[in-house]
Amino acid sequence: MVPQLDSKCPSGPIEDRWRKHKFALPLVNPANRRKYNVIVVGSGLAGASAAASLGEMGYNVQCFCIQDSPRRAHSIAAQGGINAAKNYPNDGDSVYRLFYDTVKGGDFRARESNVYRLAEVSNNIIDQCVAQGVPFAREYGGLLDNRSFGGAQVERTFYARGQTGQQLLLGAYGSLMRQVSTGRVQMFSRREMVELVIVEGQARGIVVRDVVTGEYERYAGDAVLLCTGGYGNVFYLSTNAKASNASAAWRCHKKGAYFANPCFTQIHPTCIPVSGDYQSKLTLMSESLRNDGRVWVTKKVGDTRRPSDIPEAERDYYLERRYPGFGNLVPRDVASRAAKIECDGGHGVGATGQAVCLDFRDAIARDGRNVIEAKYGNLFQMYEMITGEDPYQVPMRIYPAVHYTMGGLWVDYNLESTVPGLFVLGEANFSDHGANRLGASALMQGLADGYFVIPATITAQIAGRKREPITTEHAAFAEAEAAARARNQKILDVRGSKSSEHIHRELGKIMWDKVGMGRNAQGLAEAQKEISALREEFWSDVRVPGTADHMNPGLEHAARLADFLELAEFFAMDALHREESCGGHFREEYQTPEGEALRRDDEFAYVAAWEFQGVGKPATLHKEDLSFEYVKLATRSYK
Amino acid sequence: MSAHGSSDSINLTLHVWRQSGPEDKGGFEVRRLNGVSTHMSFLEMLDVMNEQLVAEGREPVAFDHDCREGICGMCSLVINGQVHGPIPEITTCQLHMRHFKDGDSIYIEPFRAGAFPVLRDLVVDRSAFDRIIAAGGYVSVATGNPQDANALPIPKRNADLAMDAAACIGCGGCVAACPNAAAMLFTSAKVSQMALLPQGQPERDRRVLAMVQQMDAEGFGNCTNEFECMAACPKGIDVSNIARMNREYLRASMCSAEGA
Numbered sequence: 052m053v054p055q056l057d058s059k060c061p062s063g064p065i066e067d068r069w070r071k072h073k074f075a076l077p078l079v080n081p082a083n084r085r086k087y088n089v090i091v092v093g094s095g096l097a098g099a100s101a102a103a104s105l106g107e108m109g110y111n112v113q114c115f116c117i118q119d120s121p122r123r124a125h126s127i128a129a130q131g132g133i134n135a136a137k138n139y140p141n142d143g144d145s146v147y148r149l150f151y152d153t154v155k156g157g158d159f160r161a162r163e164s165n166v167y168r169l170a171e172v173s174n175n176i177i178d179q180c181v182a183q184g185v186p187f188a189r190e191y192g193g194l195l196d197n198r199s200f201g202g203a204q205v206e207r208t209f210y211a212r213g214q215t216g217q218q219l220l221l222g223a224y225g226s227l228m229r230q231v232s233t234g235r236v237q238m239f240s241r242r243e244m245v246e247l248v249i250v251e252g253q254a255r256g257i258v259v260r261d262v263v264t265g266e267y268e269r270y271a272g273d274a275v276l277l278c279t280g281g282y283g284n285v286f287y288l289s290t291n292a293k294a295s296n297a298s299a300a301w302r303c304h305k306k307g308a309y310f311a312n313p314c315f316t317q318i319h320p321t322c323i324p325v326s327g328d329y330q331s332k333l334t335l336m337s338e339s340l341r342n343d344g345r346v347w348v349t350k351k352v353g354d355t356r357r358p359s360d361i362p363e364a365e366r367d368y369y370l371e372r373r374y375p376g377f378g379n380l381v382p383r384d385v386a387s388r389a390a391k392i393e394c395d396g397g398h399g400v401g402a403t404g405q406a407v408c409l410d411f412r413d414a415i416a417r418d419g420r421n422v423i424e425a426k427y428g429n430l431f432q433m434y435e436m437i438t439g440e441d442p443y444q445v446p447m448r449i450y451p452a453v454h455y456t457m458g459g460l461w462v463d464y465n466l467e468s469t470v471p472g473l474f475v476l477g478e479a480n481f482s483d484h485g486a487n488r489l490g491a492s493a494l495m496q497g498l499a500d501g502y503f504v505i506p507a508t509i510t511a512q513i514a515g516r517k518r519e520p521i522t523t524e525h526a527a528f529a530e531a532e533a534a535a536r537a538r539n540q541k542i543l544d545v546r547g548s549k550s551s552e553h554i555h556r557e558l559g560k561i562m563w564d565k566v567g568m569g570r571n572a573q574g575l576a577e578a579q580k581e582i583s584a585l586r587e588e589f590w591s592d593v594r595v596p597g598t599a600d601h602m603n604p605g606l607e608h609a610a611r612l613a614d615f616l617e618l619a620e621f622f623a624m625d626a627l628h629r630e631e632s633c634g635g636h637f638r639e640e641y642q643t644p645e646g647e648a649l650r651r652d653d654e655f656a657y658v659a660a661w662e663f664q665g666v667g668k669p670a671t672l673h674k675e676d677l678s679f680e681y682v683k684l685a686t687r688s689y690k
Numbered sequence: 691m692s693a694h695g696s697s698d699s700i701n702l703t704l705h706v707w708r709q710s711g712p713e714d715k716g717g718f719e720v721r722r723l724n725g726v727s728t729h730m731s732f733l734e735m736l737d738v739m740n741e742q743l744v745a746e747g748r749e750p751v752a753f754d755h756d757c758r759e760g761i762c763g764m765c766s767l768v769i770n771g772q773v774h775g776p777i778p779e780i781t782t783c784q785l786h787m788r789h790f791k792d793g794d795s796i797y798i799e800p801f802r803a804g805a806f807p808v809l810r811d812l813v814v815d816r817s818a819f820d821r822i823i824a825a826g827g828y829v830s831v832a833t834g835n836p837q838d839a840n841a842l843p844i845p846k847r848n849a850d851l852a853m854d855a856a857a858c859i860g861c862g863g864c865v866a867a868c869p870n871a872a873a874m875l876f877t878s879a880k881v882s883q884m885a886l887l888p889q890g891q892p893e894r895d896r897r898v899l900a901m902v903q904q905m906d907a908e909g910f911g912n913c914t915n916e917f918e919c920m921a922a923c924p925k926g927i928d929v930s931n932i933a934r935m936n937r938e939y940l941r942a943s944m945c946s947a948e949g950a
């Protein structure tokens with residue numbers, strides 16, 4: 052029998068669960084908090100909000116990030132907005148509705164208790180951010196403006212121009228720096244966590260590499276918080292920042308933290324298409340564009356004319372045709388897959404045929420150029436800067452790109468992983484979005500975890516368990532450091548012929564073709580083999596010049612790639628095991644006659660949490676069965 | 691415009707700054723780079739150059755970058771003497787090679803300022819900016835239960851001006867462009883944002899005094915109204931923020947208890 056995991060979710064009426072749970076958690080006396088060391092890895096929305104809040108409470112916090120400043124974490128790039136159930140527009144929103152939409156949007160693969168808590172604290176997040184001076188968009192009366200986002204039927208998204216992530220992160224960063232100035236938080240920038248240290252079964256520290264000097268450093272604590280973001284860069288091309296990586300999470304996984312639902316990946320429908328082999332990342336165009344832009348492809352197969360030369364009668368507005376109810380506003384997973392189907396069928400536009408049009412011609416004719424410019428001016432500018440084409444004159448070309456990873460380290464209701472004392476926050480955990488994340492809900496989750504959940508639940512470790520005091524002289528630290536040093540040296544010693552960039556691109560191709568938007572058993576099995584062979588190639592033929600004792604960006608990249616090469620095979624294995632289609636996971640064998648995702652609730656309404664057994668070896672499956680007491684299991688329909 | 695054509699490819703001579711560490715004197719290394727697609731971004735062009743270095747068994751040129759979409763403030767570079775390159779109001783990562791011509795020579799240097807020491811090649815240390823923010827660039831509000839977000843209406847004009855200032859990405863281009871290596875535009879953007887919002891009022895005087903003091907302590911220069919900072923700023927942060935900071939500073943030092 053497959054072992055079951057205990058999520059530690061409280062029972063009873065869903066509205067009372069979080070309150071009840073908080074009351075049941077142990078407390079730490081304010082005067083004692085300074086005696087506890089909390090290590091926070093990552094300074095994105097999740098890490099910065101957690102480090103600041105714990106510092107304010109009086110804990111002794113050490114926070115680490117790879118970039119030169121905590122303000123530069125990948126969260127800074129989020130454009131569209133953040134959801135909350137304030138119901139300021141009086142359009143029928145409520146905590147319950149946000150909860151309901153998120154469970155349904157996640158295609159019934161998230162935990163109800165967690166999602167309810169997320170919806171419940173969403174309003175506190177907005178209050179907190181406004182109090183910090185986050186300049187959200189406002190109306191003339193001085194009150195906050197809301198918009199509808201990603202097809203939501205209510206206006207619940209708060210935004211700061213097209214830079215919501217930036218403003219939220221700068222708010223959290225300000226709070227973090229305030230704690231730095233009081234000395235309660237120590238900030239370590241340009242540090243990369245390379246190992247987790249476990250002592251007597253508890254997470255008690257980390258080893259980091261100073262990426263400027265190349266030196267290894269050890270830090271001990273009473274708890275470790277991993278807030279290291281998602282692993283979308285396993286596809287090489289994604290909308291993630293270049294330094295976004297899976298290494299911290301993966302190394303924790305290898306030390307006993309179960310990894311859940313790795314195959315749940317979000318492919319965002321509106322990104323600027325690939326333009327050549329040199330492409331280094333993909334740029335997201337906010338999906339708010341779909342509120343006014345119409346998506347189309349050519350009816351003729353293999354049409355290489357410029358989109359603006361294709362006459363109206365030869366255009367196929369396929370989203371409006373297939374989904375008359377939601378039209379261009381269908382959820383991300385549905386829109387992305389539809390674009391792939393059209394392009395695979397030869398209906399794509401542009402030189403590569405790997406693009407669809409997002410056309411503002413009709414919106415401009417209807418509302419006037421001024422109105423469209425006021426709404427999307429900065430996005431149009433960005434598009435022109437990157438492509439050299441003017442979207443006021445010709446249709447934009449867009450294509451789906453990897454954007455977000457719903458999977459991540461498994462955590463219980465306290466956000467604690469299967470390694471006691473190791474908590475996982477933000478995109479790095481698997482918790483709240485099920486198989487598909489709705490727009491504007493990642494920012495909400497990162498800040499919910501950091502500002503409101505962890506300050507309460509961390510006591511499960513701090514006060515709930517006994518530990519011996521330790522220092523970084525403990526043998527476990529020496530061992531972890533030696534392992535990290537040896538791994539980097541091993542990479543340098545290969546002295547082969549292929550650059551790590553080259554191998555990463557190859558990995559990306561395998562992932563995109565066989566583990567991307569459409570997956571099938573044969574392709575996934577092939578992908579596993581190909582990834583395994585590529586990993587061999589890496590370890591026998593990678594070339595990383597230089598040494599480890601100074602700044603060596605090539606080494607940093609290669610070390611992260613080594614982890615991606617392990618994660619990728621595991622990812623394909625999870626996708627192969629999940630014989631159903633749900634959310635961002637589409638198995639071609641499991642679709643309805645109309646080509647929509649076919650979920651198999653009887654067999655797969657569970658979280659797959661995997662226990663590491665060795666590189667390339669089958670991991671052990673642990674299940675957390677999901678029950679839906681409030682939102683009844685139903686097929687999503689956007690017709 | 692076609693995506694693939696021979697006219698879309700150019701040959702370049704790159705003069706790239708290389709420096710092994712803060713103590714090293716450093717100097718330009720000249721490299722030819724042929725067949726550069728004009729659809730590439732500037733950083734993708736550097737990626738291609740680095741791939742060639744790796745193929746030669748040499749260490750790639752270190753440069754800072756992360757989001758590659760103009761928002762994280764990580765990328766830097768002085769390109770042909772211009773901070774973030776020749777196109778106004780963009781970052782280096784948003785610059786594309788279609789703005790260069792076949793046969794061009796391109797000089798690529800790190801941001802230069804006493805308060806931004808070079809760490810390696812094109813990478814500089816901008817941690818002084820974090821210390822300026824730590825001195826007071828925030829509202830002192832602890833996580834908890836502040837009042838409802840709509841309890842304090844803010845005139846749209848002020849909210850918009852605050853957002854204009856808050857758009858600063860902290861790249862340090864203003865410092866690199868200033869003949870005095872002053873950090874006035876950066877510091878004033880944060881001071882302005884907070885001075886324009888009701889949430890910023892209680893600490894208004896203390897904030898401006900502390901941040902200016904930290905700015906001076908970091909060794910940034912004085913402002914002599916050259917406005918080079920605004921010209922180089924990828925986010926178009928306006929120098930009126932500097933004027934506002936000067937007023938705030940004067941007010942705080944003359945009229946408030948904090949200034950005494």
Ligand SMILES: Cc1cc2nc3c(=O)[nH]c(=O)nc-3n(C[C@H](O)[C@H](O)[C@H](O)COP(=O)(O)OP(=O)(O)OC[C@H]3O[C@@H](n4cnc5c(N)ncnc54)[C@H](O)[C@@H]3O)c2cc1C
Pocket residue numbers: 092093094095096097098115116117118121124125126127128129130131132133215216242243244245278279280281290291292295296298299335454455476477478479490491492493494495497
């Ligand atoms: C282009 C784009 C637009 C988006 N727009 C939206 C939106 O409009 N609304 C929304 O809700 N969501 C949006 N998202 C998703 C959202 O931005 C992210 O999911 C979220 O910001 C992740 O936050 P985080 O704190 O978990 O991680 P991140 O912000 O990724 O931070 C990770 C941190 O961990 C550090 N780190 C990583 N590895 C290590 C290591 N080994 N050692 C030390 N430090 C490490 C990094 O330095 C960084 O500080 C968008 C995402 C993208 C890519």
Ligand code: FES
Pocket residue numbers: 754755756757758759760761762763764765766781782783784
């Ligand atoms: S790399 Fe982020 S702004 Fe240029």
